Amino acid sequence: MKNISNTVKKSALLLCLIGTFFLISIDSFAQRRGNAGSRGGATHTRPAATRPATTRPGAGGSGVQRPNNTANRATRPANSNNKATRPATQNTREQNIANRNNGNNINRNNNNRTGNRNTNISGNTVNVNVDRSRDINVYNRNTVVRRNTVVYARPPYRYGGYRYYGYHPYYYHPYRPYYWGPVWHPWGFFVTTLAVTAIVVSVESTQYHYDQGNWYAPSNGGYQVVPAPVGGTVNNIPSGAQTVNTGTVNNYYYGGTFYEKDGSNYKVVPPTAGTLVDNLPEGGTEVTIGDVKYIKFGETYYQPVHVDGKDKYEVVLVEEDK
Template identity: 65%
Template structure:
């Protein structure tokens, strides 16, 4: 009997110890599970990276200036914007400079043509009286010896060596000579007058007062009413000793052809061809189409 009691006591003790052991294991398991859940639920602590690279690196949101070779999106955009701003600024400045230079070129060309046009194309009055009444319009009188004969303006071509005003050439022929007029140098070659321009030479109206030894063989003789002039390519020459001097046109002079560069100007019922300040009226003489130099005067 005593042996049975001892066995029961030992069995009960073993069961108790087993229960306690199981409870302890279960408690430990629950504690570890709770810690794992806590770890999962608690946000990770962000720490600055140590020297050994431990910790969770904090994202760097600071935008820095792009360096050479930067391929990042932000840096690339900044670089593009900076580049665009620089390019646009330079382009605008360059564009303005080009525009100014271009304007200067145009102004120089126009001034050269118009200034010398005014010197070369003003009209000398004719001593012969006009028997025909002038055409009056808008406060001006337009005097001609021949009646108006309307027809379209067709410029005349004097050949391959002749060039109209404004024509540019890079080089001149060896036959070109230098002529100085009022401290300005011109180049003359076979009936065409040139002035140096950027990178070459530009054909200009012949300067009044310029003197040359020979005129083109194709020059026609025209009578001004008092003296003969020699006309070629829109330029009038007058014999001056052994040479020929450029002179302005004389009112009433009749020529067969006009060069390129003229402007058709309609004044009232009459259409003239204008070169600078010189007006030419289409006329007919002996059944042939010609042009007469018009004397324009302010009406009194």
């Protein structure tokens, strides 16, 4: 009995100790829970361990924002201010042309179409000022062609209702204007004053001025080179005039003008069909008629030919093909 009693006492004591430990543990646990949950009141909720929101730049004014376009952004320079723009193609071309012209001493004025033509003659550079703004239809006042008495051996070239006669076979070579020297000037050349050697020539009640192969007419406070008027008679012509055979008489050709001996004088005459000349002056235009290229100088057509091993031009007779 004594052993049983001792066992019961020991068991009771052990239970008492276990109970005490259990109560202490529960109390400690309750205090810990109470202290941690006191911030949220009676009901304990675990605070959300929230991560700082990494906002998209520019959202709500927070986060790493992209610089404002109008404030701190390193903007692309404007074309009108700081941008190193590529030069326009047309401007670049004009600058290159201007630079090239300056290098060649060629001055052009695009506003009034006045230019200086530089031509090298025997190593000498000569300026010739041609003012196209003063043109007064001088190109339409040239003469028609005189028909030759010689019968053409070859058939004419027909195109567009016209017949084009030539003694020599057609032989194309490019039109290259010829320059007769510093005292000669092409049609359209303008001067404010004339040399003291100029003379007055009256043709059909119209006064012209002649000087060293040039024919001038009054124009806008000055004088302009015009086609030589048929019938105009002078005492002499330049020594560089070419003698040409028209088939009947000899003519004298200088600067695009034909002269015929008239006693001791020289009279301006129309070009004669079939006449060959070595050169044509500035003022002509290469025109294509069908398969043939002619040079139209004033109202006269010239056919490129090759005679005696040289490139020449032949005066063409043009008739309506009826």
